[in-house]
Amino acid sequence: MKVTVITLVHGRHAHLAAQQQALLRSSQLPDDYVLVAMDDPEIAASFPDPRLPGTVVELPRTGTALPLAKARNAGARAALQRGADLLLFLDVDCLPGTDLVAGYAAAAKDDAVAARLLCGPVTYLEPPGPGGYCLDRLQDLDSPHPARPAPQPDEIIPEDNPDLFWSLSFAVTAATWDRIGGFCEDYTGYGGEDTDYARLAGQAGAGLAWVGAARAYHQFHPTQDPPVQHLADIVRNANLFHARWGTWPMGGWLQGFRELGLIKGGHGTTPCTLTDQMGQPA
Known part of the structure; x- marks a missing residue:
């Protein structure tokens, strides 16, 4: 093999x-x-x-x-x-x-x-x-x-x-x-x-x-929890996943983003949307 x-x-x-x-x-x-x-x-x-x-x-x-x-x-x-x-x-x-x-x-x-x-x-x-x-x-x-x-x-x-x-x-x-x-x-x-x-x-x-x-x-490297450095990617990919499978992935991260006021939606049938400019792609 x-x-x-x-x-x-x-x-x-x-x-x-x-x-x-x-x-x-x-x-x-x-x-x-x-x-x-x-x-x-x-x-x-x-x-x-x-x-x-x-x-x-x-x-x-x-x-x-x-x-x-x-x-x-x-x-x-x-x-x-x-x-x-x-x-x-x-x-x-x-x-x-x-x-x-x-x-x-x-x-x-x-x-x-x-x-x-x-x-x-x-x-x-x-x-x-x-x-x-x-x-x-x-x-x-x-x-x-x-x-x-x-x-x-x-x-x-x-x-x-x-x-x-x-x-x-x-x-x-x-x-x-x-x-x-x-x-x-x-x-x-x-x-x-x-x-x-x-x-x-x-x-x-x-x-x-x-x-x-x-x-x-x-190996250790600095990160954030939830990973706000990947916010835009996660929101885009979460919406894609929901469109394909009818459920939301990464539920803990999405909840964390909602609590920080960075996103809306991402639960039920409501799409994920960004609410903060730090989530926009550069």
Whole structure:
């Protein structure tokens, strides 16, 4: 089985370098590594690490929002053209645990779960010390996000709630990817496109499976809760999701925006609308 790691990149070069150092510590190295550089021409000149076989896919940005859904499809397309059997999507901020690659690969060989979207627990890390994170001791920092299942390393738990899917760390066989058909490229920027993909997967008969061995560690970076820096993207994508599925995604964020007076609607049948100029695209 040829396992290909796919990572989308726009900036975050230090995080990407750390991810590659962590990959090199894997109990099973990936067979291929596809980086999708979204409007980031520096990636091809500096990455991937020469000890990791791989390639860079250049994807220019059109408009103001990063094409995350389109980039995932482009990464998958390149990986499949290079012979991938298992597509392993890993967010640029995520450090793979030692057994992440091996854990996903083993799960993909298990007939009971191979046709599902394979998801791994993710720990959100505190800021690193002056020397950065100790990549040889990531397991000591293990504290998976409580909003998602976190099986023990020797467990795999099937799950059919598509709203629990996240794109930080997941794997899908080539056959299942083809059956689902990829991400909807009508989504641009941050938010909603991964929940939409899980709904498409459910329509295609592919639920989720949480793989305890496939642990990842999300490197710290400053953010806001709710993520007002992505307000315009989230409002646009929430309206698109509601038009496609009849329900609202990202409910906690939308509620947070309403409480801050930044949006109206986004519940029932009322569309989301911005009320503050900070939400307008630049």
